[in-house]
Amino acid sequence: MTRIRSRKLLTAAALLASCATVFAQAWPTRPVTIVVGYPAGAGTDIIARTVAEKLAPRLGQPVVVENRVGASGVVGVSTVARAPADGHMVLVAPNTVYIAPHVLSKGTAAEQAAMVKDLVPVVQLSTGTMVMVATPSLGVKNAQELAAKARQQPGITYASPGSGSPMHIAGELFKRAAKVDMNHVPYKGSAPAMTDLIGGHVQTLFGVLGSVEPHIQSGKMVPLAVVQKERSPLAPQVPSMAELGFPNVETKTWYGVLAPKGTPAPVLDRLNREINAVLDMPDVRDRIRGMREAPVGGSADAFREVTQREFDTYGRIVKEFGIAAD
Template sequence: MSSNHKRNFTLGLLGAALAAALPFAALAQTFPGKPITIVVPFPPGGGPDLAARVLAEKLAPKLGQPVVVDNRPGAGALLGAGMVARSAADGHTILLTPNTMVISPHVLPAGAGGGLDVHKDLVPVISPATTPMVLVANPQLGVTTLKAALEAAKKSPGLPYGSPGNGSPMHFAGEMLKSAAKVDLMHVPYRGVGPSITAALSGEVKLLFTGLGGAVPHIKGGKLVPLALTEKKRSPLLPDVPTAGEQGVAGVEVNAWYGVFAPTGTPAAVVTRLNKEFNDALQLPDVREKLAGAGLDILGGSPQVLADFMKADNERYGKLAKELNIKAD
């Protein structure tokens, strides 16, 4: 090939690359072109719903479009996640979910998510927050410590405990406690944090594993009794409540992260823009105050942070599901 031909060939390749990049650059500049929907795969009233609504309020003026929250509960977060995965890959429909979405495929029957592969069909945008988890009791149970709750469970085999759903981190916490303390507890799954807390408040279940945020108001009001944090350390929101480990039950350490995802195929420029706007919103003092008050630890950062969370949880909970024989019940 002559030097002129080589030069023309190289210029042609560069031109083609630039032409291919132009639509993505243009999309980043024009995005969003219509309202944005944040799908939350749980009912209203829980931590994910609160986080989505607090952030949506701040994102709307920055993006110049309305940002609405759409609650789509079911199938351990896989129903809402599947809806997002099947939507147009343009950033206008995104998902905000706890890590239940990554855990559910290890617990629910094959096909529960309609063929969704959470690792291939969705791309990470940001992890806005994490949340500690707590074991609480209805005052009717008459216990104020983890030790007393375990004694009650030994006297009443099959004592029910609630969680926000099959495959949730709270479900795993309950099964880990059963194994570590060698007690017989019966799992009662609900369709989200809100319904599970309602059940605990009414006495339908006397024990509940839940995110700290949804429980704090009821703990402070004396309607729920905190027994233990399922963390390595105590929470500033409940500094007097010890961890399970501090109370002699080792290995019950589970927490939850929240993740924002877009459909696979969403242009990188759009993911970058969404990541920036979420990060900016997380720095606003009133946002930080509202999320912290709801028991959430603000995180943020790059999409890779969320990708690393997904990988670690997929490996950990896949192993735990087999070891503890956790399945949908």
């Protein structure tokens, strides 16, 4: 009886595996939607459209980017978290999706955390470089000089695109490492923060390389350090926080693809495989590097480790510094 039962279980398992394989081979049966929780033209939108354009012919179906804007990306997350888990709707998001549950108000944070648990990592698309910059009038050339000046002149300001953003967290890490008192000035986005830095209303700023680089090249901003352990190949002339004596000041940005929890494994595997193939295309890599991002790719397991590590790390940092969103 035990042998018969085991044989039946093995037969059922083989049948289920066969059905899943057939489903994956048939997928997609209609257009695939990539949801972006930010406006058209934002970094998340640009990288999503770059991937979508090349992914469509590989899947044999249109791949449409849909902007579901609102609540700092939460609308996009909720749209995909509640979508049917059949592989026809996925999310392209920045790493803020794993910071938001820690910095939002209690009720919203709990809802966001639940939504994040309803998503599974598919593949990491890229990683970005964050840079600390200053207005030339401040008279400092690197983060070490800034720290020395901030000790003499407490209250130097640093801007970020919003409370609870990776840039805000980078600023708090720097303040602790440098043992300085600096005033955080949050903005609603990077553009107004950079405008005020150029206008002299704030003195320093944490921003992504792609946004600040044109202003560095024009001389309107001075790069003080990249916010990581090593120099970035995208900005090799800028020293790292670690080499300037601040090894624990490290915050990265990235974009990745997430799918509804319960999406069949064969579909997730194919999505990962096809997107990796897209990321290997020279013109796609060039376009991503043109955004001042480094293409990543790799397995879903590797990306899952990144998301879990960052969720835990940011949770500890946010709690330690008492950071909350505006």
